[in-house]
Amino acid sequence: MSLKKHIIDLRKRREKVQMGGGEKAIEKQVAMGKMTARSRILALLDRDSFTEYDLFAEHEARDFGMDKKQLHGDGVIIGTGTIYGAPVCIFAQDFTVAGGSLGLMHARKITKIMDHALKMRVPLIGINDSGGARIQEGVNSLAGYGEIFYRNTLASGVIPQISVILGPCAGGAVYSPALTDFVFVVDNISKMFITGPSVIKTVLGEEISMEDLGGARVHAEITGNAHFFAESEQECFDQIKKLMTFIPWSNRQKSKLFPPKEPKFKGKIDDIIPSDPKKPYDVRDVIRAIVDDSDFFEIQELFAANIVIGFGRMNGQTVGFVANQPLVLAGVLDCDSSDKAARFIRYCNAFNIPIITLEDMPGYLPGIDQEHAGVIRHGAKVLYAYSEANVPKITVILRKAYGGGYIAMNSRHLGADFMFAWPTAEIAVMGPEGAANIIFKKEIEEAEDPEAMRALKVEEYIEKFANPYVAAAKGYIDSVIEPQETRELLLHAIEVSANKEDARPYKKHGIPPF
Amino acid sequence: MEESKKELVDFQVLSRKYKTQLTRKFNMRKPYVAPNPKEVRSYIPGTVVKINVKKGQKVKEGSSILVLEAMKMMNQIAMPFDGKIKEIYVKEGGRIPKDFLMIEIE
Numbered sequence: 202m203s204l205k206k207h208i209i210d211l212r213k214r215r216e217k218v219q220m221g222g223g224e225k226a227i228e229k230q231v232a233m234g235k236m237t238a239r240s241r242i243l244a245l246l247d248r249d250s251f252t253e254y255d256l257f258a259e260h261e262a263r264d265f266g267m268d269k270k271q272l273h274g275d276g277v278i279i280g281t282g283t284i285y286g287a288p289v290c291i292f293a294q295d296f297t298v299a300g301g302s303l304g305l306m307h308a309r310k311i312t313k314i315m316d317h318a319l320k321m322r323v324p325l326i327g328i329n330d331s332g333g334a335r336i337q338e339g340v341n342s343l344a345g346y347g348e349i350f351y352r353n354t355l356a357s358g359v360i361p362q363i364s365v366i367l368g369p370c371a372g373g374a375v376y377s378p379a380l381t382d383f384v385f386v387v388d389n390i391s392k393m394f395i396t397g398p399s400v401i402k403t404v405l406g407e408e409i410s411m412e413d414l415g416g417a418r419v420h421a422e423i424t425g426n427a428h429f430f431a432e433s434e435q436e437c438f439d440q441i442k443k444l445m446t447f448i449p450w451s452n453r454q455k456s457k458l459f460p461p462k463e464p465k466f467k468g469k470i471d472d473i474i475p476s477d478p479k480k481p482y483d484v485r486d487v488i489r490a491i492v493d494d495s496d497f498f499e500i501q502e503l504f505a506a507n508i509v510i511g512f513g514r515m516n517g518q519t520v521g522f523v524a525n526q527p528l529v530l531a532g533v534l535d536c537d538s539s540d541k542a543a544r545f546i547r548y549c550n551a552f553n554i555p556i557i558t559l560e561d562m563p564g565y566l567p568g569i570d571q572e573h574a575g576v577i578r579h580g581a582k583v584l585y586a587y588s589e590a591n592v593p594k595i596t597v598i599l600r601k602a603y604g605g606g607y608i609a610m611n612s613r614h615l616g617a618d619f620m621f622a623w624p625t626a627e628i629a630v631m632g633p634e635g636a637a638n639i640i641f642k643k644e645i646e647e648a649e650d651p652e653a654m655r656a657l658k659v660e661e662y663i664e665k666f667a668n669p670y671v672a673a674a675k676g677y678i679d680s681v682i683e684p685q686e687t688r689e690l691l692l693h694a695i696e697v698s699a700n701k702e703d704a705r706p707y708k709k710h711g712i713p714p715f
Numbered sequence: 716m717e718e719s720k721k722e723l724v725d726f727q728v729l730s731r732k733y734k735t736q737l738t739r740k741f742n743m744r745k746p747y748v749a750p751n752p753k754e755v756r757s758y759i760p761g762t763v764v765k766i767n768v769k770k771g772q773k774v775k776e777g778s779s780i781l782v783l784e785a786m787k788m789m790n791q792i793a794m795p796f797d798g799k800i801k802e803i804y805v806k807e808g809g810r811i812p813k814d815f816l817m818i819e820i821e
Contacts, residue, residue: 405760406810423740479733481723506738530741531726531733537740563728569747635730 218256218273222297230297235368235390236434238278238295241328245438246282246291253280255313260306265337272299275306276331279314281323284445287457290318293328296368300332303374307335308345315352322451324361326441329378330368346373353380358551360451363441366391366417366427367434379426382548383444383500386417386427387437393420393427418503425504425537443498447512447519448552455553456519465495470684474561478600478627481527484509484559487599488522491515491688497522500545505537506530510545512554516692521549524559525610527600534606535566536579543582543713550590555695558611561600563632580609581714587615589711593698597687598622598669598678604631613677618701619694621687622669622678629667637662752795755818761785763805763817772800780818781805792817 202210221227221237230237236244242251260267260275276298281290292311294301311327318325334342356362357380364378365385369392378384378393386393394415401407401414413419421430429444431437449456470490474482489495492513499511507530510523523542525532534542549556565576587594587609595618596611607628611617622628629636638645641658648654665671672678682690721736765782768774779791780800801821805811 405812407760407812423743479731481733481735527733527735529736529738531728531735533728563731563733567728568744570744573747632729632731638730 215256221273221295222299226297233390235296235330237297238293238301238328238330241365241367241434241438242278242280242282242291242293244435245326245441246284246289247286250282251280251291252282253278255279255310258306258310260304260338262304262335262338262341264339267337270299272304274298275304275310276301277303277307277310279310281314281317284442287445287450288321288323289326289445290314290321290323291326291328294331294368296330296332299335301330301368302332302335303342303345304335304338305341305345308342308348311345312348312352315349315356318360319352319356322360322453324363324445324448324450325356325381326363326365327377327381328365328367329370329374330366331374332369333372333374343373346377349377350380353377357382358452361448361552363444365437365441366393367437368392371395371397371415375426383428384420384426385429385431385437385441386420387431387434388417390434391417391420391427421501422503425501425541427504428501430503444512447498447514448554452551452553459493459514459517461516462494462496462514464490464492464688466490470687474599474623474625474684476625478625481531483528484524484526484532484561484599487559488513488524491691492520492522493517501541505535505541507532507535508538508542510541515557515688515695518555518695520555520557520695521545522557522559523611525562525606527561530566532562532601533564533566534562534580534583534609535571536574536576539576539579539583543586546583546586546590550586550592553592555593555595555698556590556611557691558594558596558617560596560598560602560607560610562603562606562610563601564603564606578714580605583609584615585711585713587611587617589705589713590616591701591703591705593618593695593701595619595691595694595698596621597682597691598626598628600625600627601632602626602628604629616703618698619690620678621680621682621690622673623684623687624669624681626669626678626681627663627667628669628672628678629662633659633662633667636666753798753801753820754816755780755792755795755820757783757811757813757815757817759783759785759790760811760813760815761790763807763809763811764789766803766805766807768800768803768818770800770803774798774800783811783817795820 258275277294279292292314362381363383364381375393392411392415398409398411420427429440466489473486488497497513507526509526594611613620637658645651645654669678669681673681723734725732726735762784764784768780774794776796777793780794781792783790798820802819805817
């Protein structure tokens, strides 16, 4: 054969395999409103940047007639490419090939690209669209999953790992995304569950649709398994690309610096917060008033909305925001919001991202359901995560900082580097009404008009204690600041802490209250 | 998103009432019901394969009152204390959800 013939032969082979499961299967995939695995990769990565590996991989299964079945690429595409010029490793399961089922070679391809990502210290993106284990391959398929989970865990906190659920992801398969940093879901396309509706119906007699059991909205709003919710695959890819601009390639790197931009927010930051501490506002307006270009990239927007987390930039540098949200459930800490905040704090710490905490919270959510759901161990995660974090940690107390909440929200006592408070801050062991009721119990009871006395004593308590000056007098607050000074002081604090060193005692690892 | 459409309600945290929005998950909470020791409820969903007692029968603590098959296991449901079977709410072969009232004791 001449060289030219060899090249033509190669091209023919490529073309054939790149068709995945063939025209009919592709038509079916499109009819379900889904893109193909290959078109997804191409849509996500920079133009012409994708290089594929293991295109010609073939499975070696022999049982149940598998020896006669050729599965192109064994149902998964792997390779490398770039997003905004930054290198990434990527795999995408191909549902058109045997339903994207995971056999041994399929798993080998995934673990190969995972090993590559970890060795090269570049982010890993996995696109999941699979019917699950390839039953014909039996325990080999289980081995494949296990080897993926193992690598997910090794890579955790070393390189960013992103999971994109663009189809079914059921049974054991769900645990790879669950072990990664960020999970993206798309409405009507993503389905995640351990046991599906049919098993639930057979075993329990309970009927539920796939969408209501484990659809995108459920995971974005109820379970918290997903971090980003999109209406379409394209919107999802845009979200991934945007996320990539905020995070570093690995835990040894810093996020890319962008040109500084003043906030677009015009007006007075003072006007955002109502003076009545019982009235709500959207804390995201405060973030937008202080962050570069007023561009706040929120994470888990729909889940546990009583706390807000996400990335923004301060003078071009990525920072993580954690903020109580008085607009939802009065901004209380509860099981879900604690989990959400704690995990994000640990993410920021693992990847060298300074944390800014905006505090306005009345305490923990009271209730039997919360106590029984373990609000003690969940709440402890926040304390653990803040205490453990040794990236620059800055807190601004906007309004309420009561009781355990004051301690938990990155207080000085948990190692905050900078503690700022607005003059509206109320730092106290509990809300003024509660405190007055206890401290002045006798006076109130013995007064001729107990209600009038109670009101008087509440006022007295507010004046004396529900302010930032008691904490400032003890050095727990570094500076009581005017709201409009906030951005400048935060920029300064981040600048000052650029070379922060905070060595911790040696340990293999801690025992966080998982 | 839909958040902005939600209305503000009174929400009590300790001694103070705040104006705030509620979440779907918060509204989905199940109210707490104190357990009644006289009610034998299923701790797992499954199928009642055998009922070993009759209505009105006196049963000693620890003896098996029924067998609940769940997750491929035959679970013996034992009498929690000496007593009399007041009512049986399940049938052999019946499939029941979790926390289903199976037997009442007096």
